Amino acid sequence: MAADGKIYRLPQMNVATFSAFDLHVDTDEGLVWDLGNYHKVYTNSGLRLSLSSDARIFTSSEECCKFTFAINNVECSTPGPIEGIVSVNVYINLHRPILIEGICEEIPAGDVNLSVHVGKCKDQLSVGDCFFGWESSIHAMASEVYAEREIISF
Template identity: 35%
Template sequence: MSRFLICFCVILPLCVTEKAKEKAARQREAEFSDKYNTCMQGPPGMQGRDGNPGINGIPGTPGIPGRDGMKGEKGECVTERFEEPWRPNYKQCAWSSLNYGIDLGKIAECTFTKMRSDSALRVLFIGSLRLKCKTACCQRWYFTFNGAECTGPLPVEAIIYLDQGSPELNSTINIHRTSTVEGLCEGIPAGLVDVGIWVGTCADYPRGDASTGWNSVSRVIIEELPK
């Protein structure tokens, strides 16, 4: 019994000392790990299998509304105009043989329906004209629109001037030629337009013996044109 107590007393301090040493070593290892944030790693393990797909998460909360952007530049105002396509509008008046021998006044008239106020009228007379006299003379053929000559921009006219006849032969030159009087007139309102062809005198010259439409067809052609 005394031997057992002696051995127990000898071994017990040794055991206590070993445990204290192990505890101190673990404490130093823990302090080293905390200080340097490192730990010794063992060999990697086998790769695990993929897990099952997760379920949809809870919807997130709405974000903060964005700020207003910078004010843009003022745009241009564009007005679309839808107009009907232009349709031809013309008229012809013809006479087989006017054979009109007046020197002053209206020769013929043709009534035309003008569709638009912002359009122009093209007028044309074609027919035989003649002037004769024993001395110098001049005659003027011109158009009127509702009784007035064109002012947009100027009258539509043509003249024939004859210097002299043949007094030594007791006769005068008498030549009938097919001639034209043509032009454009603007500023005429829409509606009915009486287009007339007239004959008159030239300024500062005596009147002669005029003839219009002798022995041939005469025409007045009127056409409305876009500006």
């Protein structure tokens, strides 16, 4: 709900879906899924990205795995990263569903490469033993949205 008490719907267009089956990626840093190219039509639109998958961390200490969207191999920075964190601080092999969603702005029109990467979390010295896509189907979606709004940071 907006500050004026009304609910606004962001217009979506140019929707693309991506799916992978039997994608078992056992890596702790770097590329986990190259979704491929997406043709962004408008310069003044945001790129809404969403991902549904299975993610895991296996560790015996306090570590975490950060899964993030990248556009042309660069993490989204405006208004901030689109990421999901998996973290534990006990000796466990924990698989869980993960949903990552957000809007990346200031992406020019044209072909862009979309990918998902894993790495260490902010303020962590090392990354855990990360796994992506174990025994599950993985789905992602990209679409262009117009979002005239004020960014509120906490």
